[in-house]
Amino acid sequence: MTQSAQQMFDSHRQTLEQAVEAIATRTFWTPYPESMRKYSEDAVKAAPANFEALLNQPFTLNSVGSTKQVGGEISPYGFELGINYEQPNPDELIAAMQVAMRDWREAGAQARVGVCLEILSRLNAMSPEIAQAVMHTSGQGPLMAFQAGGPHAQDRGLEAVAYAWQAMAQIPATAQWVKPQGKHDPIVMGKRFHIVPRGISLVVACSTFPTWNTYPGLFASLATGNPVMLKPHPGAILPVAITTRVAQEVLEEAGFDPCLVSLVPDTADAPLTKTLALEPAVKLIDFTGSNAFGDWLIENATQAQVFAEKAGINTVIIDSLDNLKAVTANLAFSLSLYSGQMCTTPQAIYVPKSGIATADGHVSFDDVAAALAKAVQAFLSDNDRACTVLGALQSVDTQARIDECRGLGEIVLDSESRKHAQYSDARIHTPLILKVDAAQKAAYSEERFGPISFIVATDSTAHSIELAREVIREKGAITLGAYTTDEAVADQLEELAMDVAAPLSLNLDGGIFVNQSAAFSDFHATGGNPAANASLCNQAFVASRFVVVQSRRHGQSN
Template sequence: MTQSAQQMFDRHRQTLDQAVEAISSRDFWTPYPENMKKYPEDAVKGAPSKFESLLNQPFTLKAVESTRQVGSEVSPYGFDLGITYDQPDSEALIAAMQKAMPAWRDAGAEARVGVCLEILARLNAMSPDIAQAVMHTSGQGPMMAFQAGGPHAQDRGLEAVTYAWQAMAQIPATAKWVKPQGKHDPLVLDKRYHIVPRGISLVVACSTFPTWNTYPGLFASLATGNPVILKPHPGAILPVAMTARVAQEVLEEAGFDPCLVSLVPDSADAPVTKTLALDPAVKLIDFTGSNAFGDWLIQNATQAQVFAEKAGINSVIIDSVDNLKAVTMNLAFSLSLYSGQMCTTSQAIYVPKGGIETAEGHLSFDEVTAALSKAIDKFLSDNDRACAVLGAIQSPATEARIDECRGLGEILLDSEPREHAQFPKARIHTPLLLKVDAEQKAAYSEERFGPISFVIATEDTAHSIALAREVILEKGAITLGAYTTDDNVAEQFEELAMDVAAPLSLNMDGGVFVNQSAAFSDFHATGGNPAANASLCDQAFVASRFVVVQSRRHGQPD
């Protein structure tokens, strides 16, 4: 271990120990505050101008010889970023990474974890700057871009490092094996155990959460000794490039080759992901995105372990409620947040066509849907607040999907465009809420990414549960929400959650929402249904990123 890496580990050891305790207790804990006021005022106020200083020029990183310049990012708020990035020669990069890997491997777990913790600390200090990059590539609103793009993403990175530390710490460096032989001298072996990385890790980032979905794979692989290629989405390169720059700076300061974390950007018309994914040296792939490409990776990149988070049909089942106003306001926020462009946003809302029981008495199906529509409408009535919560639509394809889906059911609440006071060209649209019958399965059982949701009229709650089970088993889900005042029905929902391996949020009607996931406490996805084959984050997510190679030789008893 280099002296610098040891100093980094020692500097952050208390944070690591607290993180170990947090993932054991599952209590609330974070070293990275989500309140912007906890960061230097000058850094927060100066972030927009720092972002502007990056525009319309090359963004440089330490890299092997580049083949070309790429970059065509357009802010969903309506302007070109004009930033270009070097695209390194993939063969040269992989050769350089393979050359750098032994030193990174041999440095040991403390050195690698120390470097990772230092990277995360520096990223945290840069949260206001990263927020600007996330906002103007993903379209997230300012506060969400700060929280999800900054401290919450860093939480997930630290969580992965912590699980990696635990997994590696379970393996002793040496052991003396002594087997008694009765009257004869015992058999004695001296054994050594080496943590050996799998190989090069490819992290394929998404456009909507370029840091939150990227950091778990990046830090799980890096901490366990694997060099990491970051392959950003062509529409959201900047936040990933900023992350790579920090990682390279820390690696170099610690005495390691900065190419251990490298950026390989591409363009929509000349993608490189498939080429990288099929390279024999790539042994780990982290992917967030469409079912089609996730399935392609799993089926074709057979030399690698693929951790894939894909699409699913997130569902809410309403049986009965105490306070319908509180429930509908909670759902209104969930459906509006970032215009439904979250892997956790509910799409299918099951309600008995005969209505539901509430504390105020029985309400018909139409009264329930009217209350939900009214809650969304009221929540978004203030345009400034609406724009802050909705953010902007990241992709023109998502914007077009709103129009395409209007004919899939009866419109309960139509989507409408909104104008942003600061960015008049921003793509902003309110949610589209549709009513369908249970028989219209083709409409609601396909993911309709964006601000599009369906209220499904079922025969009764038992029918709702049966439909949700059928759809989730077939298509998967990252979240499952449910509402009931009946303890017996609540147990049925709990059973459903286990049957379909989807985490349950029951009776959320306050300040916690089904599409929020807290690091160190919530397991994001389970890996148990088609929406994802891994969880962010658990031991399984990190332990298979390295192998243990032992050696043994004759020894002498103590």
């Protein structure tokens, strides 16, 4: 281990120990505050100018071999970023990474973890600047871009490091094995155990959460000894490029080859992901995105272990409730947040066609639908707040999808465009809510990415549960929400959650929402249904990124 890496580990040891304790207790903890007021006032004030200083010029990184310039990002708020990035030659980069991996492996777990913790610490200090990059590539609103793109993403990265440290610490470096032989001398074997990385890791970043969905795979692979190629979405390169620059700076300061974390950008017209994914040296792939491409990776990149978060039919079941206004207000926020462009946003909301019981009496199906529409309208009535919460649509395809889906059911609340006070060309659209019958399964049982949801009229709560079971088993889900005042029904919903391996949020009507996920406590996805084959984050997500190679000799203990 280099002296610099040791110093990094020592300076962050307490944070690591607290993170390990947090994943064991699952209680609230974070070293990265989500309030902008906890960050340097100078850094917060300088963030917009620092972002603007990056525009319309090349973004420099440590690159390997021959390169070419790529770019073309356009902010969902309506302007071109004009940034060019160096695209390394994949063969030359892979060769360099394989050489660099030896020193990274030999440095040991403490060195690698220390470097990872220092990277996260520096990223945290840059959260205000990273927020600008996330906002103007993903379309997230400013507050969400700061929290999800900064401290919450860093939480998930640290969580992965904690699991990696825990998994590697369970392997002793040496052991003396003594087997008694009765009257004869015992057999003595000296054994060594080496943590060996799988190989090169490819992290395929998504456009909507370019840091939050990237950091778990990045840090899980890096901490366990694997070099990482970061392949950003062509529309959201900048946040990943900033992350790469920080990682490279820390690696170099610690005495390692900065190419151990490298950016491999591409364009929509000349994609590289399939080529990279099929490279024999690539042994780990982290992917967030569409079902079609996730399935392609799993089926074709057979030389690699693929950790894929795809898409599912996130579901809410309404049986009965105490306070209709509080529940619809809670759901209104969930449907509006980032214009439904979250892998956790509800899409199918099952309600018995006969209506539901509330503390104020029976409420019909149509009145439940109307109450939800009214709650969304009220929540978004102030345009400035609406634009902040909704953010902008990352892709023009999502905008087109809203138009396509209008004919799939009876419109309860139509989507409308909004004008942003600062960015006149921003793509901002409110939620589209449709009523459908349970028999219209083709409408609500396909993922409709964006601010599109269905209120499904079912025969009964039992029917709602059965439909949810069928759809989630076939298509998957990352979130499952439900409302009931009946404990027997609550037990059935718990059973449903286990049957379909989807995490359950029951009776949320306050400041916690079904599409929120807290690191160190909530397991994001389970890996147990078609929406994702891995969980962020658990031991399985990390431990399979390295193997243990042992050596043994007679009569020696080391």
